[in-house]
Amino acid sequence: MKDIAWNLGSVYPSSESAAYRADKEVLVSLSATVLSLLKQAESGELEASDWLPRALESLNRLLDLSENLGSYVYAAWSVDTSNEAAQGEMDDLEERSLALKDVLVRFRSMLPGVKFESLPDYRFWLDEQVFLSKRQMSPEEEALAADLQRCGGDAWDRLHSRLSSSLDRPWDDSEKTVTQLRSLAFDADRNVRKRAWEEECAAWKGAEVSFAAALNGVKGTTVTLNTRRGWGSTLEKSLVQNRLSRTALDAMLGVMTESLPLFRRYFRAKAKMLGLPGLAWYDLFAPIKPGDTKSAGEIWSWERVSRFIPEMFDTLSIEMGDFARRAFSEGWIDASPRNGKVGGAYCTNLPLAGNGGESRILCNFDGSFDSVSTVAHELGHAWHGEVMKNLPAINREYPMTLAETASIFSETLVFRAALDRSPESSKPGIIDTYLVGASQVIVDILSRFHFESALMRYRPDGELSPAELSEIMLDAQNRTYGDALEESERHQWMWAVKGHYYSPDLAFYNFPYAFGQLFALGLYARFRKEGGDFAPRYRELLRLTGSADAVSVGKSAGFNIESPDFWHSGISTIKGFIEEFEKF
Template sequence: MYTWSLDELYKGYDESFDTDVKKVSEIITSLNQQALNLNNKEDLIAFMKLDIEFNNLAQSLVSFVSLNLATNATDTISNQKYSQLMPMFNEATKAYAYFKKFLAENKDNFDEWVLEDDFLKEHEFILREIISNSQYNLNEDVEDVIAKMKLNASSNWSKLQGYLGSMATIEYDGKTHTLSSIRNLAYSHDAKTRKEAYEKELELYTKIEDAIAFALNSIKGEVNTLSALRGYENALEQTLIASRMSKETLDALMGAIESYLPTFRKYLNHKAELLGHTNGLPWYDLFAPFETSNPKEYTVEDSREFILDSFGHFSDDLQEMARKAYDDRWIDFLPREGKRDGAFCSNQPQIKQSRVLANFDGSISDIVTIAHELGHAYHGMMIEDLSILNTNYTMPVAETASTFCENIVFNAALKTASDEEKLVLIENSISDLTQITVDIMSRYKFESEVFERRQTEFLFAADLKEIMLQAQRDTYGEGLDPEFLHPYMWACKGHYYSGGLSYYNFPYAFGGLFALGLYAQFENEGASFVPKYQALLKATTTASCEDVAMMAGIDVTQEAFWKSSLDVVAKRIDDFIALTPIK
């Protein structure tokens, strides 16, 4: 079966699901009652234990609904259940506001409480973080109103973007294509197909661009308003604090990438010449697979064998987890109408499993994508025995394990590949690294300008297209053909459409380059590195990005580390160019 099974959550919207909905409603009532009577350490512990019970049940309920919607945006029952659950969960907002207020008011007592109680000691990091961030809290009534307002604001705007992106279709080559399936043709071995699919993709957006533009404006406007109301300097400061990452680290990361843009442009121009282009690489050939005399298409079964073998070169537990993911139907593989574009992994710590959504279309890149998402699942496995309150890791470190697994697949494959296959693998790797550096920088520049301009103006689709094009010119530069860029990259990326998660772009660069540095350590240390890596992943839920990196002796606040990782990329680019001379 190529679809995932959600039976471990619920077998359907049955009596078990309804019973848990009722339990959650009762727990929320109890949380609200207890929050009004927080007076001492014992009250705090009782509230948190009830919160654990709530989180375990809520995780299963909302995941079951959301995962169903991810594969079928028109699922009427799931949409109804989502509309039922979200307002219910928001009824706990005031309780959490009182809880945070209580902690802030008792910060002087907290040191003593932690010493006296092991349960509080276990949760010390997140509780101290709540106290530290209390300056950004609003009063209980305002927090309650904001939570209710967002249900019919950013939450619904986000759903609109996802719905339009999954439901919009266009005819091409005698077939009806979704956005996901037409975008997958960017990896076709046929040059004519890639160009025509690109043109059809751009045509498809014209049907939905205005609605998605309104969604983006509404979400970014809401974030601007709320970040200012809470006292943040801007949305970026709010994101960095939530990411447990310093501006110094972000600046070092972006500064290093900026200095290596000419190296990536050299690769793009070389690929353009290999494909017969003279004015830079047109966007429709950005993901063109490097041709061999016998280009290979992969099956889902091939991906299983490839990934299990590769993961086995790292550790037995990673391989066994991947085997379980394939055998126990954790993965939904194939694109279909109504299914959302892209890929993701949803960790389910309450059942000690994960679920992976992919849109597998037979390319080596699709195998790398599955490996990436299984890296998230491995990260989830490292933290599944923690209290559920200690299972939230931040955006930058979220991409570490996933990208590390990409490196495992890449390096393991190189050891057994033929000369032609090695070239394909190296080019695929460079292409992916270009995405997590150059393209990520273009997305970061785009989102920064949208946030800035949204403070004073509404940005229509034409405005958003021009901002995106300029961001691509500033980053890809002469590496891309200026006549064939992608003005709609803001419309197809769900990362922009969250009221609670801004700037989901630079974390990919952080995770990708951080993973390269970690993989270099693995190559030097071998099997002895594995326990250190596992401990590092486990620490991501209760430490800053800088402290996590220091566990591996890495200072991410300095450009030197990021440049050392980018040197690895530069070496791959030089090797690829040397092995593929222009004839």
């Protein structure tokens, strides 16, 4: 496959360009202007009816600038983590963004007691900021915490990214990065899969002391700051960030736990189909029909993917399909695995790029159908940004739960359309690919939730060693995979693999994926029932995600997400595919 790299030219010509430098200067100068405005208001010189609308207008501009600059620089760094110039720009932006963080802290502290009736478009966000004002330290303490974060939690996060993107192991006459080794989990040859798993585990083990130090640093910072800010727990903060009620989370987790025997049936059926007594970790992603070029085990070309996904999006709306075509044709996607490139995948929005905003997508495409699903997933994020791009920045800030809804809906759209159009001989492989993803989102995500819950329970008592972290991870995997996965061949270093654990600002970035999966299944069922009439309703639902909580967004679609019945309905769809898979 030729090198598929993105084009950042429509964002900024370069980090040395006049446009980039000018935006950095405006970020600083406008932050200072807003701080001055807030100080005037604090002293009583201005009424709320005067300072609040002006502050909101400036905040929208500042958030756009910050996102555009930050996304651009991270994009440049993430494809080459050895890029010292990009690293330097990230450091510089972090320093320049401290003033914006100070603006938000001081803005929140002035909101209690202010009436918002004249600002209905911002009412939800303003009410949320009033609550958050009760979960922050003094402006001076918050400023110090933000400054220290640059060489604390954020630095640990960068260390993880840099190490994980450059780890490699010998392979025949060359080397393979851990990202490349992990992609061999899709290889048809079990000996290759096992060897890759062993080499990958050896790579993580060789760097486990560094990864453990980074994880302890990030979570130690999280515990300290959350305690000082008055959060009852890290999970409480995560629920607020996700705009999700504890009732809804408990209902979802309860149904996920009840579904585990169902997924173990799938694992046993897959083992039987592969001619194995049971699955090892390196068998989870194995193709079931490697000899059939029409199965999901075939190798997909990038050219085929660039046609296939837009055509599948067309089944919802031509507008969404054309958007995907634009992303492929205009160089919005960096798809090729490379040494020094971060693993996994992400989508980032650039609100000031091009004509009113663009997105960029990073992935590590390996030709598997799982990779096709990943591209569809990230394009779902991009479409979410597209339909919201004419909203104020404040009302484009949606939580992780609802962010994953758009991405997983797009995955589901591609999977179901592909399945409906496939001959019978191809369906076992396609259904298996879907169930691989569903089991990751339900079974593995639940194990990650258990791991992080235990980690946050133990971390206040001291740092955890690599062996202790691995023990907690294996226990979490045992709770969810059970006896359907060989006990001696699991992945104890998943705590080092998953970058989400290392974000100092986003703990428990696991259950939003399960939420997105099951919520998307509900939306997809509505689409199958309503057909083309669903497209405008779906668009409006996505636009609502930045100005309502998850329960309210669910109600707008006719769902009660605080009831276990809703989550059972999503699992029942997966159950149907497992029962069909068992018949093959």
